[in-house]
Each structure stands twice: as C-alpha cells, then as structure tokens.
Amino acid sequence: MAERGPAADGPGGARRLILHLGVQKTGTTSLQRFLEGNAAGLADILIVRTPRDAAVMRPLGRACIAYSLGPEKDLAVRLRVAFEDVLDALPAGPQTVLVSHENMAGAMPGNGGETRLFPALPRIVRLLDEVARERGFAAEFAFYTRRMTMWKPSVWAQAIRTDGYCGTRAEFDQATAALPGWGDLERRLGDVVGPGRLHRLRLEDETDPHRPGRQLLALAGVPAERQAALAPIAAPAMERLSEASTEFLRRLNKLSLAPPAQQKVVDLVSRAQDLFAADGPPKGTL
Incomplete structure (x- = not known):
C-alpha cells in the first residue's frame, strides 16, 4: 500500500474519495471518455480512475456484478479484494480521488435474470464504504438518473447488446412493470450512507453533451472555469x-x-x- 499524503478535505483527516456508481445507461461511457481525455489536466486536484485502468478496474466491475447476483461469502471477499486493489494502486497525495464504474451499481434489469431496481446496491455500497474507511478514505457516493420513460427502453436494448437478453420489449416491460422510481433507490442508499454523503445527479441537468459529467466534476471540487477549459469529446459514446x-x-x-x-x-x-x-x-x- 502506498504511503498516503496529506488529507484532501475529508472528515477526520481522511482523503476524500468519490465513488461514481453509474448507473448503467445514464451517460456513463461518455462521461468516462471525457474524464480520461482530461485526466492529466486535472491531476493536480483530482485523481481519476475509470474502466480504462483495466488491470484494477475490470476486476472491480466484475466483482460488483457477481456479488449483486449472488451474495455468497466468497463473492463478498472477491469484491473486497478487488476494491482494495483499486485503492492500494492510487498515487499518494492530497488530491480528491474519483472512481467511476457503472458496474459498481450491480446488475441492471435484464442482466442475469434481474428485474428489480439494483436491489444489491445498498449492500455493495456498505462493503465499499467499509473498505474505504479501512484504507483511510472518506467516501461519498454519486449516481446519475435518467427519466424512466427513456431509461427502460435503453436498458432493454443494452441488455440485448451486452448481457445476452433475448426477451422482446413487451416481455421486458412486463417483467419490470413493478420497477419503482429513482426515489426508491435514493432512499435505500440513504439509509446506508447517511446524510451528506449521497449525491443523486440528473442526466437531464447536463447541459453540454461534449463536456458530460460536469455535475460530478463540480461535486469533486473542480471549479467552473477549469471545467470550461477541458477538452470536449467528439460525440456521445455507446449510443443505442x-x-x-x-x-x-x-x-x-x-x-x-x-x-x-x-x-x-x-x-x-x-x-x-x-x-x-x-x-x-x-x-x-x-
């Protein structure tokens, strides 16, 4: 484990860590491309980790999905070890750390038979929070949402594209008919995280598709003028x-x-x- 530098601005002298949980189909791939392209220019104030850092981030994403579909003890251990590896590979320093991976939310509807709204995410967050504290970080959790009428069709198409789903749109709609609104997920996560450490961000409030994730960057402490100077992406990624x-x-x-x-x-x-x-x-x- 690398020696930690001075704390950024977390409570109790801990280094600030923001975990961007996704969720899937809320513009995460475009946001991550934007972060990756500007990581060097932000490195004095923000350390960024995305799935591009495959050696440590790919095991984390896979472990979250596996744990969400089967919370056996060995899967919890696998997730713990994967997240420890991510944190232990970070450079020392006072900068805030931003870790972004949409699969930290767990399996989305249509993946592995899941039909609910991220039921395992509170368990995942509890485990990640515990590991972060052990490693000297003060964790906060952020997730984007998108209007359900737009999100569900996109999730259905994505489940077909990446998760082997073979149901029709009508079958998917029937299987997910009882899906609650985002407020339900926000309440369940809030019960685990407590006040002040959970941040729900709305995709509809992002104003520039070529500079996505500006709400997340503002949360991470990147000033507006620094954001405006960042290099834009050419086009949104992972379109349906x-x-x-x-x-x-x-x-x-x-x-x-x-x-x-x-x-x-x-x-x-x-x-x-x-x-x-x-x-x-x-x-x-x-």
Missing part, C-alpha cells in the same frame, strides 16, 4: 443501436453462442448497422 440491429442481436442471443463468437458478431453489428436496415441495402451497394 438501431431497432433492426437490436432485433437481430435479440434473436442471435437465443442461439447461446460461445462468448467470443457472440462478441465478434456484436462488434460487427455495431460497426455496420446499415446491414440490418429494413428499408433497403447499405449505401453504396447495388
């Missing part, structure tokens, strides 16, 4: 596939292909969606 492409993948999921082959097809579909258009051949073909 077309209806025809999504339907092709949904039917493909029923075949239960080996994961490597499945991923190759998903990549092909993502790059060449014109192949699956219903109104004619791709542009430039006969």
